[in-house]
Amino acid sequence: MSIKRIGVALLAVIVVGLFSVPFTTSTVSGSAAEGAGPTALNVGEYFFGALENMAPVGDAAKPEKVVATITGAAEGEIVLVLKNVGKLEHEVQSALFLATSEAVVKSFDEKGNEISKVETVGSLREVELQPGMSAEVTLALDEPLQRAFEDDPNLEMRFELACQSGHDKRDTAKDHYQLGMRGWIVLKP
Numbered sequence: 284m285s286i287k288r289i290g291v292a293l294l295a296v297i298v299v300g301l302f303s304v305p306f307t308t309s310t311v312s313g314s315a316a317e318g319a320g321p322t323a324l325n326v327g328e329y330f331f332g333a334l335e336n337m338a339p340v341g342d343a344a345k346p347e348k349v350v351a352t353i354t355g356a357a358e359g360e361i362v363l364v365l366k367n368v369g370k371l372e373h374e375v376q377s378a379l380f381l382a383t384s385e386a387v388v389k390s391f392d393e394k395g396n397e398i399s400k401v402e403t404v405g406s407l408r409e410v411e412l413q414p415g416m417s418a419e420v421t422l423a424l425d426e427p428l429q430r431a432f433e434d435d436p437n438l439e440m441r442f443e444l445a446c447q448s449g450h451d452k453r454d455t456a457k458d459h460y461q462l463g464m465r466g467w468i469v470l471k472p
Contacts, residue, residue: 321362321419322351324444326412327369329462331444350444350466356424357432357472363420367412372448373459379442379468380407385423390416409447432472440470 325332331350353361367373380386386407390399393415410418424432432438446464449457 321364322353323364323366324351325368326365326373326375326446327367328371329446329459329464331446331464331466348466349441349469352469352471354471356440356470357429359424359426359429361422361424361470363422363468364417365410365412365420366417367414370414371459372414373412373446373464374409374448375412375444376409376447377442377444377468379422379444379470380409382425382428382442383407383422384425387421389419391418392416432470436472438472441467442470444468 351363355361365375383406384404386403388399388401388403388407388410389397390401392398395417398416407420407422410420412418428440431440444466446459448459448464
């Protein structure tokens with residue numbers, strides 16, 4: 284079996300798995316359409332939230348929330364702005380990052396000065412955010428995913444957004460994901 288077929292099969296498994304998860308209300312909307320602004324999310328102590336609504340995602344026992352709904356995914360490119368408004372470092376990961384053919388991450392300090400720019404061919408693993416920093420993440424969706432949005436005007440795909448800080452220490456008192464720092468991003472055509 285070729286590597287390309289394995290990759291397509293893996294993507295299909297991820298997408299099918301994501302459709303089987305229950306969801307709750309949305310807290311921020313954005314658009315991926317050309318000329319539209321980015322989707323902005325605050326990242327704080329154990330939550331993802333919209334700039335105007337910083338409600339916590341909740342702990343591990345509570346349902347997860349949709350933290351962003353982005354329309355215009357058929358255009359093939361989306362932009363997320365993540366701002367760390369808390370006092371802890373965060374390691375943001377998402378299955379959405381894996382569904383990309385290219386990614387550009389620009390990091391900014393507390394004053395808005397660009398401090399780094401990283402471009403990748405292929406998927407992005409994670410975005411690290413120190414306190415006070417922000418990152419503009421531009422994602423080019425994989426071609427099969429983009430075509431799926433072009434073909435079905437009612438298609439909706441959901442991707443988990445999670446912070447994995449503290450996860451490697453196996454200490455649930457410091458594991459951001461176990462403390463509820465996760466939610467869903469919904470993409471629509």
